[in-house]
Amino acid sequence: MMQMVNSRAFVVVSFFLTGCVSLFPEPSKEGKRIVLQSLKELRKSHVSLSDIVMIDEPAATGPVATTRISVLRQDEAGLMLQDMLAGTEWPESLPKIIQTHLVEALEYSGHFKGVGRVEDNLKSTLLMIPEIRHFDLLEDQGVFRKVQIELEIKMARSPRRDLLAQRVFKSEAFVTEQGLKGVMMAFNQAYQRILDELVQWVLEAQFKN
Template identity: 25%
Template sequence: MRAARNIIGLCLALAMSGCALAVNGAPPQTYDLVAPEVKPVRGQPLPVQLVVRTPTAVRALNTERILVRPAHERISYYPDAAWSDRLPRLIRARLTEALEDSGHFNAVVTEDDRVTSAYSLQIAIRAFEMSVNGKPPEGHVALSAKIVDERAGKVVASRRFETRVRAKSDSVSEGVAAITTAFHDVSRELMRWMTNGSRRSRLGAGS
């Protein structure tokens, strides 16, 4: 009887944790989100330490599961498939990696580093999904970004970035490929926006 209760308790714990477990008991196929390749900046980096905060997201996106949208008002998930981490943390890690590789800033950190930074990049995830809404399947990514002056407590600049990339099919592997390409496109556009001439000068002057 005690063993049965332990098994039931374990099942309930797994269900409540939100893990993307397959019905047949096999572990889900795990997909990593690769950081976009960027060209290092020429010249000296800005004497600015930038903190990339963990993006905010609605509950449907704050998960390891890979979202599929079969209709505008409906959502589902790929069965037996998952991202390698919860999506907000994964996006934070890959954006941090790309910004570090770009060499635009003296240092790029996250709030986990527990250091004080003059500026922060704050992201809201608006869409990160495979769309099959009666059209050819496509990866859809939309991020809302803010550059915040942490000392003054004000938003320096804000903008929404969005793109869609056609997928070869609606399979999980092709869906992940299309979502990843869309993420790369959005990330590069976001980084160009952050480091254009006028914004770079303003951040440098405020350091």
């Protein structure tokens, strides 16, 4: 749970999907788990922090709070309808996956005395409070167009939860190949961009009482 590594360490963030062989029109009887791994080297930071950071499970509503993959579909009238991707889901709820990835990313940065989850009940100096606003696949006229991700991050002084900083991170990526592979490539691209910006912001921000 607590881990110290040097600042040149690599962040290994895995995107897990339990997907069926065929997305349309019905899921295959034999499903398979698709694992995408992205290796990304952290940018150098001259900041050296001794804080212990606890990360709360991200708040979320609707499909993004579950194991389902949210799809926003535009109908003929131009209305945006929320649906779920057929036959495919995350192996656990999206908030839990993102919480784990945030813990790993801050651990691997090597700039903190310790990093963990709020449920670990450890004494800490900083608290990260995330919220998932969007984690959606956009479909238009039966074609997957792009993915959009939006996370709000609050940093607070623990244990009083006095707000120190707040920022909204947005990222999107176009689906360049139709099907599950193309969808996951887009999700991974947009997600990695947000993680990179988020970690750098946490490292560079001056959190003061």
